[in-house]
Amino acid sequence: MVKRASIVIFSDELDKACAAFTIANAAAASGMEVNLFFSCWGVNVVRRKGPLFQGDTLMNRLMSLLSRGGAEKLKLSRFDFFGLGSWMMRRMMKEKNIQSIPEMMADAKDLGVKFLVCDNPTAIMGLKREDLIDEVDDIVGAATYVHESAGAELTLFI
Amino acid sequence: MVKRASIVIFSDELDKACAAFTIANAAAASGMEVNLFFSCWGVNVVRRKGPLFQGDTLMNRLMSLLSRGGAEKLKLSRFDFFGLGSWMMRRMMKEKNIQSIPEMMADAKDLGVKFLVCDNPTAIMGLKREDLIDEVDDIVGAATYVHESAGAELTLFI
């Protein structure tokens, strides 16, 4: 029987996204079925780059200003220093021939990794399907997450 | 055989507590046995609101000043801005008809989710059973956590 991995990407930090996609792609490459669940700040990883102020209420628009989408814009969880740290990290990853997040995401799709986005955070942020990148397979609720995870061999919350 | 979920709540941040209870309640609603283990800062989620300075040593009292209990007081892991962010988040959750943490906790108890508190952080913080809310089922050690988790289908550290 095919083994499965279920990974919650809760954060939109460069270092954590990097860990999540590295594990997801290695699992998929080894023949596992992999479901990624983007939740809370993690939704930003699969958000289409949009206007500075996005959303239908003032709150959503302020929120969208603070956390803009785009996988190539992620920051470090530490030592970011207004972007200097994440720039340095990206350069060091390139120097050591380690893939960037957009490259890892492309590989993930090629390997059949499913991109699922949690419905509550999406609703809180006032985002619609068209605000998310094409790679997203579905917007799902917690029941779907639990159903997939209860049958998975590898469950992580990153 | 009944499936089981074992979730460590390590953090007392609003966004992470929200994710933990959403998953716990969805798992319990689907028929799983769910154990929540409150550890480290997570102990604050199940701490009774007490006096500003709590504990038997100066250190414990300083500690208690920094991290006060009460599930309705949790802050965001990011963009909290001295409470503005978490206030905004609470308002947005209400607007979108998403439950508050105290409501989720009440549902969790109704669904039979067990609230277990880890003994070491409780000892470090100088807290006693009466400093924790009534919903707490037990104070347990790491051996109990491991025993429960080794038999669980879904294991998370949030």
Added chain:
Amino acid sequence: MVKRASIVIFSDELDKACAAFTIANAAAASGMEVNLFFSCWGVNVVRRKGPLFQGDTLMNRLMSLLSRGGAEKLKLSRFDFFGLGSWMMRRMMKEKNIQSIPEMMADAKDLGVKFLVCDNPTAIMGLKREDLIDEVDDIVGAATYVHESAGAELTLFI
């Protein structure tokens, strides 16, 4: 059949390392096979104390200045206040007879816990085998992590 635990130590924060080793040692003491995977900032936990500036490029040297190794130097994820918080935490742990990280690490080795370090972060930080402490069993890739974790009963990302 022997049950297994696979724990990613992603962070080099005192509180998270403490949780990770507490779980690892309790699992090992109960007869489980335990693999710890030190990744990203977690590599600092098993880094030998070195010179202030370490590494072969300017970037690596700056990086090494920001995150120095040494298990006895870990900081808290919150309220660290330039070391005051972690000093307080260490004192409180001692008062309550809770082991320090170096003591927990020694116990872990005695109990047969494996210390595995992820290759990508090690490469990014420009670290070599001799920059890591003797307790490290191996430097491994994501494929090894996935292989070990897919067969493990308890999988955590800390």
